[in-house]
Amino acid sequence: MRGRRGRRPARSADDSGALGLPGQVLRWPSLPGKLTFWRRRITAILIVAGIGVAIWAALADGTPKHESRADELSITKLAGQRLITGFSGRSLPDKVKRMIGQGKLAGVILFDENLGTKRHARRLIRKLQGVKRPRGLRSPLLIMIDQEGGLVKRLPGPPNASAEEMGRRGKRYSRRQGAKTARNLKSVGVNVNLAPVLDVGRPGSAISSEHRSFGSKPGRVSRTAVPFATAMQRKGVAATGKHFPGLGAAKENTDVSVQKIRLSRAKLRRIDERPYGPFAAKHGRLVMLSTAIYTHFSHRPAAFTKAIATRELRGHIGFKGVSITDSLQTTAASSFGGPVKVGVAAAKAGADLLLFTGEGAASKAGHALREKLKAGALERSAFEGSVNRVLRLRAKLGK
Numbered sequence: 107m108r109g110r111r112g113r114r115p116a117r118s119a120d121d122s123g124a125l126g127l128p129g130q131v132l133r134w135p136s137l138p139g140k141l142t143f144w145r146r147r148i149t150a151i152l153i154v155a156g157i158g159v160a161i162w163a164a165l166a167d168g169t170p171k172h173e174s175r176a177d178e179l180s181i182t183k184l185a186g187q188r189l190i191t192g193f194s195g196r197s198l199p200d201k202v203k204r205m206i207g208q209g210k211l212a213g214v215i216l217f218d219e220n221l222g223t224k225r226h227a228r229r230l231i232r233k234l235q236g237v238k239r240p241r242g243l244r245s246p247l248l249i250m251i252d253q254e255g256g257l258v259k260r261l262p263g264p265p266n267a268s269a270e271e272m273g274r275r276g277k278r279y280s281r282r283q284g285a286k287t288a289r290n291l292k293s294v295g296v297n298v299n300l301a302p303v304l305d306v307g308r309p310g311s312a313i314s315s316e317h318r319s320f321g322s323k324p325g326r327v328s329r330t331a332v333p334f335a336t337a338m339q340r341k342g343v344a345a346t347g348k349h350f351p352g353l354g355a356a357k358e359n360t361d362v363s364v365q366k367i368r369l370s371r372a373k374l375r376r377i378d379e380r381p382y383g384p385f386a387a388k389h390g391r392l393v394m395l396s397t398a399i400y401t402h403f404s405h406r407p408a409a410f411t412k413a414i415a416t417r418e419l420r421g422h423i424g425f426k427g428v429s430i431t432d433s434l435q436t437t438a439a440s441s442f443g444g445p446v447k448v449g450v451a452a453a454k455a456g457a458d459l460l461l462f463t464g465e466g467a468a469s470k471a472g473h474a475l476r477e478k479l480k481a482g483a484l485e486r487s488a489f490e491g492s493v494n495r496v497l498r499l500r501a502k503l504g505k
Contacts, residue, residue, distance in 0.1 A: 176490035176497065179209075183243060185475035186210035187493045188453060190248065190430065190461045191468035196222055198233050202465050206247065209240040210472050212459060212496050213248025213298070218260055221251075224294050227261065231295035245500035248459075250298040250346075253287060256317050258301075263290040265334075269303050273320030273330045280320070280330040284337030284345075291343050297503045299338060300394060302331040304347040304381040305354035312359045319354060324380035332384045339391065344503060347385045348394035349432055350419055351408060352378025356398055360438035365398040374400065379423065386425040391499060393419060395431050395457055397438040407442055409434070409452050416456035428495045430459035435467055446474040453484060458492040 176184060186208070192215045193199050205211045214234060221227040231249055239247075251260040256268025264286035265272070272280040291299060305311075306327055307319025314322070320331040335345035349360075351374050356365040369378070382393065395409040403418075404411040409431040419425050433439065434448045442448055445462065449471030452460050462468040478484040 176493035178242060179493065181476050181479050183209035183240060184489060184493055185472050185479065187212045187243075187496045188458065188460055188475060188489075189468050189472050190215055190250065190459050191465045192217060192220075192463040193465050194219065196220060196226065196230070198230065198237075199465060201469070203237055205465065205469065205472075206234070206237040206239060209243045211247070211468070212500070213250060215250040215300075215461060215463070216260065216296075217251075217463075221260055224261065224263075227294040227296075235295065245497070245504040246297060248298050248344075248496075248500060248503070249296050250300055251291070251296050252300045253291060253296075254301040254303060254318060255283070255287075258316075258318060261290065261294065261296075268317040269301075269320045269331070270307075270314075270317040272334060273326050277330050277333045281333040281337045284334035285341055287334075288338040288341030288343040292341065296343065298344045298346065298392065300346045300348065300392075302334050302345065302347065303349070304331055304385060305349060305352055306378055306381070307354045310357065311354050312356055313354050316359075322354075324377050327381040328384045331381060332388055332390075335385060335390050336388050339389070342503070344391035344499065346392040346394050346430065347382060347390050349396035349398075350379070350382060350393050350429075351396065351400065351414055353396050353398055354378055360397050360432065361436045364438050364441050366401055367398050368401045371402050374402075375422065379418070382419075382423045382425065386423055386427070390425075390427060391502075392428045392430055392459075393425055395419075395429055395452075397432045397434075397436060406451070407438060409439070409457055410442060410448065410455050412455045414455075415452075420456070426495075428458045428499050429456070431457045431461050433461050433463050434471075435463045445470040450474050450478055450484070453478075453489070453492075456488070456492070458495050 189211050190213050191202065191211060193202050220230065234247055234249065252258050253260055254269055255265035255272065265283040267283060272283055287299065302320065303313065303318045304327055305313045305319050306324050307314035307322050309322065313319045320327045335347065338345045355367050355369055358365060395415055397407040397409050399405065399407055400414065403413050408414045415429060419429060431452050434452065439448050445467035449460050453475060460471060462471065479486065479489065
């Protein structure tokens with residue numbers, strides 16, 4: 107809230123050397139006439155400095171310096187900053203290298219088949235970050251892996267326990283595991299962990315049977331998963347809360363099956379969405395959107411539903427970070443359509459980053475985004491808002 111402006115001080119006849127500042131008058135002491143020249147020079151310097159500060163304040167929009175704002179990017183680069191891709195094999199494919207060099211990707215996701223030993227992982231990530239990128243997009247690429255602990259780990263080392271065990275052992279233990287996990291990932295160059303799982307694991311759910319949930323009650327999930335996330339972020343690795351608005355009632359994994367969750371909006375908010383409030387309040391960097399269908403919201407997967415991806419996540423939860431879809435090449439997503447259809451649908455719904463596991467699909471989606479932007483079929487201001495969030499995240503991870 108802006109405070110009331112103070113009254114401007116009255117000037118008397120002998121205030122000719124005063125510089126008017128809010129709420130006060132600086133009076134020059136009575137000086138010999140030969141110093142008049144220096145009084146004038148100092149006054150001029152102060153005025154110029156004040157104008158510079160005012161211009162900076164007027165232009166600053168929260169986008170870090172050294173990084174372009176979205177409104178300065180071409181359509182090709184705008185579309186690229188909405189895309190994450192995976193790829194096959196242990197070496198960097200030429201197509202992915204070209205896409206990075208042309209500003210057509212914001213980052214990559216790496217899996218077991220890409221990483222091998224830590225030494226190899228470090229060398230691969232160094233090559234990825236070393237690809238020359240266009241001016242304005244030279245902050246680090248987002249390098250992502252799933253390092254949840256337990257059954258879902260891409261690299262050896264921490265976390266040394268599943269989410270279920272961390273939830274059972276408490277917040278101090280999970281906090282230590284978060285810090286150790288960040289050191290482990292940073293040692294090879296990973297800057298985004300697609301963890302922790304914030305799903306409240308109901309008995310009989312896929313998440314519970316895989317030991318991926320921190321607990322069956324929202325309070326336990328919040329108390330133990332959020333400290334894991336904040337500890338990682340203090341060590342320089344961005345955390346990702348997943349899978350919004352909650353996958354803890356799904357009987358099967360959405361990687362292999364279409365899942366319909368028939369919980370009421372009230373129950374989803376009271377139980378499944380609850381851990382996301384503390385995660386957002388602690389400045390969690392990313393939230394992953396589920397590809398399950400929530401029948402009380404829509405017949406579409408959550409990642410393609412604006413009522414969930416924007417109104418629920420941004421409006422109800424108050425999340426201000428970067429949203430990312432779950433893989434758009436899983437059974438749950440691909441049953442809705444191919445790369446073009448799912449990419450455009452997720453962008454329209456408000457997902458900031460679209461996650462593909464293959465560069466061919468990511469390339470097709472990128473082309474579709476460019477065409478839709480040119481045709482005005484995607485709202486430019488909302489699109490730029492998503493890109494600015496991604497640019498800010500990349501710049502923060504480069505500090």
